[in-house]
Amino acid sequence: MNTPSLMSALAAHCSEAAAPSQGGSAAVQRAKECVLDLVALAIGGSRTEVGRLALRSKLSRSFQVDSDSTGCSILGERARLSPSDAAGLNGLLGHALQCDDGMRRAHGHPGIAVIPAALASAEASAASGRRFLSGIIGGYEVFARVGAAINPEHLSQGFHPSGTVGAIAAAAAATLVLDDGAVKALENAMALAGSVSGGLMEYSHYGDMSSYFVGGNAARIGVDAAFLAREGMAGPLTILEGKYGMAAAMANGALRHAEIASPDPHGPKILQTYTKLFSSCRHTHGAIEAALSLRKAIHSVDEVETVRVEVYRIAADECDRPVVTSLPGAESSLQLTVAAALVHGDLSLAERSYTRYRDERVRALAQRVVVVHDPTLDEALPESRPARVLVTTPSEGTMKAEVDLPRGEPERPLSWGELTAKAWTACSDVLDRDQFVRLEDAVASLETATSLRQLADAATPCRQPGANEYH
Incomplete structure (x- = not known):
């Protein structure tokens, strides 16, 4: 050509x-x-x-x-x-x-x-x-x-x-x-x-x-x-x-x-x-949706021992941010957005503020969120943007939720x-x-x-x- x-x-x-x-x-x-x-x-x-x-x-x-x-x-x-x-x-x-x-x-x-x-x-x-x-x-x-x-x-x-x-x-x-x-x-x-x-x-x-x-x-x-x-x-x-x-x-x-x-x-x-x-980086949305679905089954968020977030490479590279000091940083952090979703049960635009990420319960839970790059999820790109969230509590054990495409995509x-x-x-x-x-x-x-x-x-x-x- x-x-x-x-x-x-x-x-x-x-x-x-x-x-x-x-x-x-x-x-x-x-x-x-x-x-x-x-x-x-x-x-x-x-x-x-x-x-x-x-x-x-x-x-x-x-x-x-x-x-x-x-x-x-x-x-x-x-x-x-x-x-x-x-x-x-x-x-x-x-x-x-x-x-x-x-x-x-x-x-x-x-x-x-x-x-x-x-x-x-x-x-x-x-x-x-x-x-x-x-x-x-x-x-x-x-x-x-x-x-x-x-x-x-x-x-x-x-x-x-x-x-x-x-x-x-x-x-x-x-x-x-x-x-x-x-x-x-x-x-x-x-x-x-x-x-x-x-x-x-x-x-x-x-x-x-x-x-x-x-x-x-x-x-x-x-x-x-x-x-x-x-x-x-x-x-x-x-x-x-x-x-x-x-x-x-x-x-x-x-x-x-x-x-x-x-x-x-x-x-x-x-x-x-x-x-x-959600008002956050798109690479966090699949994990947020998965976390929100799991929250319905969690008796007490304060009992959550660990949260494992498995994502594709680009999401891990851009959004594995355990430490943030600003609202833009929090909205691009898988740790903070997933923790906020689990604590508040809502990450809608109506409640957008840095306050919801500075919440003591959110900050404490974010420290127990681990972001992991799963190479098998890379294979699904670009047809989907998958995320898998595993939450472990003493009473419920380990619960898992996976989202292939977050809401708002042409397919959803x-x-x-x-x-x-x-x-x-x-x-x-x-x-x-x-x-x-x-x-x-x-x-x-x-x-x-x-x-x-x-x-x-x-x-x-x-x-x-x-x-x-x-x-």
């Missing part, structure tokens, strides 16, 4: 998936579900510690667009910014609650890059709701194909796919919105974004806030790349497979051409997206009612119930919306921010 054809094939599949006649109602419906999920999470994320910090960094008078009628929306706030700044900030806010969507074969989170980029581009160009949805479907297609082509090697090299692959996907989404999939602009935007994409997994060892920044940065890069390509800037079309391309530089040479170039008989890749129920999807319940939980501290109903209605009617004004208005709280919040 010659060099330009690989990028051409990626652009072709992206455009085909995004076309209304090809996407089909299932893809459009899934796109709307992803939009509701991400928008609600970003609105809620605006009130988190990292969200407030990020808002203060941008919403000073030197950055804001002066008029409420210009610029692009910040989800959960009344301020407006330039397209790239708005996309970057919304992407960060969407990841702040650690509950955004993902793709297991691509090993990353497409929503935090793709949706903010599509939203900013749609507002900047007064695009319709249908074009906005098409951009999202196309962006997810790119994320899935490139992510599967270079992972897990890319991840094992220490790169954060949400930032690297996410930037290319965001560029695709923004270009589809701005230029309706013009092939030359699409190819060059993706190539430009790939050239400057980045993000490292070092946060996984420290539990710091940099992970939130990665997805937002991908959204910002994607928007900038789309506008530059629109003006005629060219990028290296060999960015994936070239001598100094992503595969060579970031994935130890791994690049599965078929993942990018081959048709998928199952339809648009957005249908492969999972939705989270959430209903629209479950999705809206999660969305309301995520943003109920910011929006009142009437506002949330308007938000839900705006998302549901995106196919026929002539602009995104209704969605933007519904995602804007009624109150003005305090005078000193951003200074």
Whole structure:
């Protein structure tokens, strides 16, 4: 396969998936579900510690667009910014609650890059709701194909796919919105974004806030790349497979051409997206579900002698964290999340706080949780993400539970009612119930919306921010 054809094939599949006649109602419906999920999470994320910090960094008078009628929306706030700044900030806010969507074969989170980029581009160009949805479907297609082509090697090299692959996907989404999939602009935007994409997994060892920044940065890069390509800037079309391309530089040479170039008989890749129920690293979710099922049979959690958590290699590498000093760290720790699930019997978004992990009973039990890499579980990837939990007590002996795929995966999807319940939980501290109903209605009617004004208005709280919040 010659060099330009690989990028051409990626652009072709992206455009085909995004076309209304090809996407089909299932893809459009899934796109709307992803939009509701991400928008609600970003609105809620605006009130988190990292969200407030990020808002203060941008919403000073030197950055804001002066008029409420210009610029692009910040989800959960009344301020407006330039397209790239708005996309970057919304992407960060969407990841702040650690509950955004993902793709297991691509090993990353497409929503935090793709949706903010599509939203900013749609507002900047007064695009319709249908074009906005098409951009999202196309962006997810790119994320899935490139992510599967270079992972897990890319991840094992220490790169954060949400930032690297996410930037290319965001560029695709923004270009589809701005230029309706013009092939030359699409190819060059993706190539430009790939050239400057980045993000490292070092946060996984420290539990710091940099992970939130990665997805937002991908959204910002994607928007900038789309506008530059629109003006005629060219990028290296060999960015994936070239001598100094992503595969060579970031994935130890791994690049599965078929993942990018081959048709998928199952339809648009957005249908492969999972939705989270728990605000923690996805690699902990199988073990959390297993622990919650075992808790029903445990007479007293205080009597638990040992907990053994058996997982696949990537989960062990990223989430075997017996010692944490922050909420992000706790939410990426198998020891803390499993212990909290056993103690509290609930790890829902509604009760998200560092307090539930600092609970003395949780801390004590976490010290008795052992994480073990079971090589036999690696064989199940990527078709499943298995986890096995064994709990031993004096009265019940050793009890075992295993989960192959956690809830929210395409094979175990959430209903629209479950999705809206999660969305309301995520943003109920910011929006009142009437506002949330308007938000839900705006998302549901995106196919026929002539602009995104209704969605933007519904995602804007009624109150003005305090005078000193951003200074």
